[in-house]
Amino acid sequence: MNIVQFERMKKDDGFIAALDQSGGSTPKALESYGIPKEAYSNEEEMFQLVHEMRSRIMKSPAFTKDRILAAILFEKTMNMKVGDKYSADYLWEEKGIVPILKVDQGLADLENGVQLMKPMPNLDTLLIQAEERHIFGTKMRSVIKEANETGIKTLVKQQFDIGKIIWDAGLVPIIEPEIDIHMHDKEKAEEMLKQELLHHLTQLDPEYQVMLKLTIPDVDDFYLEVINHPSALRVVALSGGYSRNEANEKLSRNHKLIASFSRALSEGLNARQSDDAFNTMMDQSIQSIYEASIT
Template sequence: MNKEQLERIRTGKGFIAALDQSGGSTPKALQQYGVEPSRYSGEEEMYALVHEMRTRIIKSPAFDAEFILGAILFENTMDRKIDGQFTADYLWEKKGVVPFLKVDKGLAEPADGVQLLKPMPDLDTLLARAVVRHIFGTKMRSVIKEANPTGIRNVVEQQFEIGKQILAAGLVPIIEPEVDIHSSDKKESERILKEEILKQLSALDEGATVMLKLSIPTEDDFYRDLIEHPRVARVVALSGGYDRQEANERLTRNHGLIASFSRALAEGLSDQQTDEQFNGTLSQSVRSIYEASIT
């Protein structure tokens, strides 16, 4: 584990950029960027185009370590290069931004009001590759749709079990049990979720460090005790479907919670924009998310 990167994540001012749309969500991300499916055929062309989009974001002067602490990459992006350097090396060496990797293989079918992670039989191999590629940490997302105590416990137990496998590989896991923002009992789900997370945190080995990525809570500052927990390096928030303005407003009211936005970060960016327009739009986006993250 890179101590300098850990210190930056623990104490730095800023937010985490999520650039990790994967197989299923890539066409949608490209479409929001103004690239229609008719412009590519097959996965290879699609991934090349999305890498161009991410490269444009990362290389933009707006994508700056003054505002951005880390960036979450998709496996395909980790294996590609920017200006001759692997993406993670470019992020850290040229931009001062800490690289993370999305490691999950998507969601299992709903059961007990939640969606667990699909099995990851090749995780150890992927983690070994991530270490070689100078990745600092990982991310994996489950979803909670109902305040079902059994389902929520299963989600948290699975996340922490895999988290320990990631810690053993020398990486810092971002534990992400997302609560669906449209859930009718979101507040109750958050109460059960926090209880289960605290239980798992207290069972971690001495010196183990994880991060948490959570939906912005219904009750302001509800995750304060997780933010202050000695085994938690940082708690970051997903935008979860809120547009950027609403996500920022909600985030501002949660002290110590910082953003890890994906769609809300890329909102308004387009393939058709000139570099000046693109950089201006991204700069406004980055600064507004940064302001909401430093409260």
């Protein structure tokens, strides 16, 4: 584990840029970027186009360590290059930004009000490869759709069980139990989730550290107890379908909670923009998210 990166993630101001759209979400990301499905004929072409989008973001003069702590990469992105360097090396060596890898393989079917992560039979191999590519940490997502105590307990246990495997492999896990922003009993689910998170954080051996990626809560500062827990290296927020303005406004009311935005980060970017227009939009987006993250 890179101690310099660890201390940066623990102490520095900034936010995490989520550049980890998977195969299921890539077409929508490309469409938002101005590239329709008709522009590519297969998955390989699709991923090449999204890598070009991600590379343009990473190369932007607005995309710097002054405001961005880390970036989350998709597995294919980790194994592709930005310029003449693999993506993680480009981020850290050229930008001073910590590289993180999405490791989950998608969501299982809904059961007990939640979608657990699908099995990850190749996780050990992926973690070895991640270390070879100089990745600092990982991210894995599951989703809560209902305030179902059984489902939430099972979901959080799965996240922490796999998180321990990731820590033992030398990487820092980001545990992401997303709560669907459209659910009618969101506050009740948040209460259940917080209690489970605190239970599992307290049960961790003192040497274990995890990061958490959570939906912005309805009650301001609701997760402060989680944020201040000694086993929580950092707690970050996903935009969850909110617009950038709405996500920033909600985030700014939650002290010590920082952003890890994907759609809200790339909102307004377009493949046809000139470099000046693209970089200006990036700068405005990054600055607004940064300001919301340092409250």
